[in-house]
Amino acid sequence: MDDLTQIIDPPPSRTRLLLDGMRALRKPELDGAPLLPKARLVRPAVELSAEGIAAYGRACGFRREQGVPLTYPHVLAFPLHLMLLTRPSFPYPASGMVHLANRIRQYQRLREGQALRLEVYAERWVAHPKGQALSIATRAYSAGALVWEGDSLYLRRGVADPVGEPWVDALGVASDSWVRTQTWLLPADLGRRFAKVSGDFNPIHTSVIGARLFGFRRAIAHGMWTLGRALAAQQPPGGLERAEVRCEFKLPILLPGQVALWNPPSSGPRRAFEVRNGAGDKPHLRGLLSFNENLQ
C-alpha cells in the first residue's frame, strides 16, 4: 500500500497519532541505504476555518488584520507529516526526527472559509553533516491550482553515511549591525498551548518529564511556534498575496524563557530575521521573509 495515493478522511484522531507515535519509538537496525517512503497522503478538502485561524493566531500572536498566517496550512498538514513518519515502513523512529529547516511559498491570497486539498509526501533524502535528513513536501491546491507549498527538512542524527544530495546552508549569517526589534516572554505552558492548535503533542514540547526523556533539561518551544511568532511580528497588515519564508532552526528554546527578534536596521518587504537568546549572542531561528512584489 506504500505506493498508493491514500485519501485521509476523516483526519486521524489524536489517539491514533499518539499510538502510532509510541509504536514508532523503536525501529529495527537499518540494513543498507534507507528507502524513501512512496506514499502520498491526501486530505481532499480542509477548510481554513475562522475559529482554527483565530485559535492559531492567539497562540502565535497574529492579529486578525494580518489575514491567514503564512504558516497556518503547515499546521493543517502536520498530522499527515506525523502519519508519514510513523508508518511501519519509515526507517527511523518519528520522535527522534529533528525539524531542521522549512521553506514555505504562497502563490495566491488565502481566505477564511476556503477549502484546500493537502498533499504530503516524502520528497528526497538530504545528506546532512550531522546525519540523515529527509525533505517532506506539503502541497496545497485550491480549484486545481497550487496555492501554497511547504518543504520541511527533518533530521535523524548520527547516521554515519547519509544518502542524498548534500545539505546547503542557504541563509547568510547576520552582521554586527543587526538590531533587536522585539522581545517575547515565553510561559512554561507554551508547548501545551501550541499543541492544542497544532495537534503536535510531542512530549519534548509539552512536559518537563517528557523533555528529560529526550535529553532536554526542560520542555522546549516548538520550532513552528517560534516561526509563527516571528511571522506574526513581521507580516504586514492586510494579508499576503505572494510570499515566501525560509528558515533554519538552530538551538532549542527552553521554557519558560525570554527570547528576542533581531533584524537588519533598514528593512523593507524582504526581511532577514533571527530569533536569539536573551543575551543576543546565540540564534534559535534564522529566517528570510519576502512578500508581495518583492518575491523573486
Add this chain to the structure above:
Amino acid sequence: MSHYSFNPAPTRRVAIIGGNRIPFARSNTVYAHDSNQDLLVAALQGLVDRYNLHGQRLGEFAAGAVIKHSRDFNLARESLLSTTLSPETPAYDVQQACGTGLEAALLVANKIALGQIEAGIAGGADTTSDAPIGINESLRHTLLAANRAKGMGNQLKALLKVRPSMFFKPLLPRNGEPRTGLSMGEHCEEMAKRWQIKRLAQDELTLTSHQRLAAAYQRGFFDDLISPHRGLARDNNLRADASLERLAGLSPAYDRQSGTLTAGNSTPLTDGASVVLLASEAWAAEHGWPVLAYLRTGETAAVNFVDGSEGLLMAPAYAVPRMLHREGLSFADFDLFEIHEAFAAQVLCTLKAWEDPDYCRERLGLAAPLGAIDRAKMNVNGGSLGCGHPFAATGGRQLAALAKAIHERGGGRGLISICAAGGLGITAIVEK
C-alpha cells in the same frame, strides 16, 4: 440642498497666562496614596487659586493621564468637579502617551485661535504608584462568559471554570511597547548604540539638568509655577549635590554588559500633575493678566519603530524640521529650547541627528543639516532628568516654564520637543 459654508474666524493669537504644577515625586514616595485625580485636582486648584478663577466658567479643560484605571474614563471632568472652577466648565480627556499634556494644550489653543472659546486649561497627571492592576485575563474571560450566560444554571456552569490560580496571576501594567515587548529603556539603549552616544556625555547632560533645576529653585523661578502638595515643596528627584563621579558609579540599567543608560541618566517613574491657562488676548486684558508668551503652533510626527528602521524616540527629529519649514524658521531664530529628557541618550541622539548631513538628507529630506543647538539655550531651568517625568504632566510643565522664561527675558522664541511611546513626537513653538 444644504449650502455648505465654512467661515473661519480670523485666527487669533493664543496667550499663555500661566501654569501650575505640584512638585514631582518619585514613584512610591510622597504621593504613594494619591490617584491621578487627586494629583490633577491639586494642580488645577492651585491654578484656580493663583488666577482667581473661582466660580468662573471657562471654555474647556482638556487633560489626561497615560496610565489610567478604567474608572478614570472622565478624569478631566471628574477632577474639575473637585475644584472651585464653575462646574459648568466642560472637560474632556486626552491621551497621547508622553505627549498628552502638550497635545491637550494644542487642542485648547486651536479652539482659542479659531474663536470657539476665549479661555481654557490644558494639563495632565500621572501616577505609577497608584497603578491599575487588572485581574487575570482567564478570570476576566470567565466572568464575562458568566455574565453573558442566561439563567442561574448556565451562569454557575460558566463560573465553574474559575480556578484558584487565576487569583494569584494578576495582569500587571508594563512599561513596555505593546508591539515590541521592549521597555522604553531598551529601545533607547538601541538608539544610543546606533548613534554611538557616550556614557560620559549622557552623565554630563544629566548633571546639567539637576544643576540648572536646583539653580532655578534657588532664584525663585518656580515660585509662581508650583503649589506645594502633601508637604512637598520641590521635586524630590532633584539631587542638588549630584556629581559626575556619583553618576559614573551607577551600573547600566538595561544592558548590563555594554549599556550606557543608567538609573541616573534615565528619568525615574514619577508621580505628578501640571496645568496651563491659555486664553485669547482679549480675555487676558479683560482679566488684567499679563501675557507670558504666545503658543504659536505645534507639529506632531510618528516613526516606524516596529521594524527597527527608526528608533522609538526619534519622532521629534522629524516633527521639528517640518514645523520650522512650515513657519519659515531655523534654529538661529530661537532663543530657548525645551527638549524633554526622557533619557539623556535620547536627547543626544536627536541633537546628533539634526547635525548629521546624511541623516538630514536621507531621513528628513533636508538639503542641509538643521544644525547644532547651543546647549546654553537648552533646558535652562532644568529638565525631566532633574525633576522627573510623570508622563502626561511633562508637557504642561515645559510649556509654563518656557513661557515664563521668555517673559522673564522680555521676549524671544522657544521650541518644545517631546518624544512619546508608540514612536510619536510632539513639538511646539512659543514666542513673544
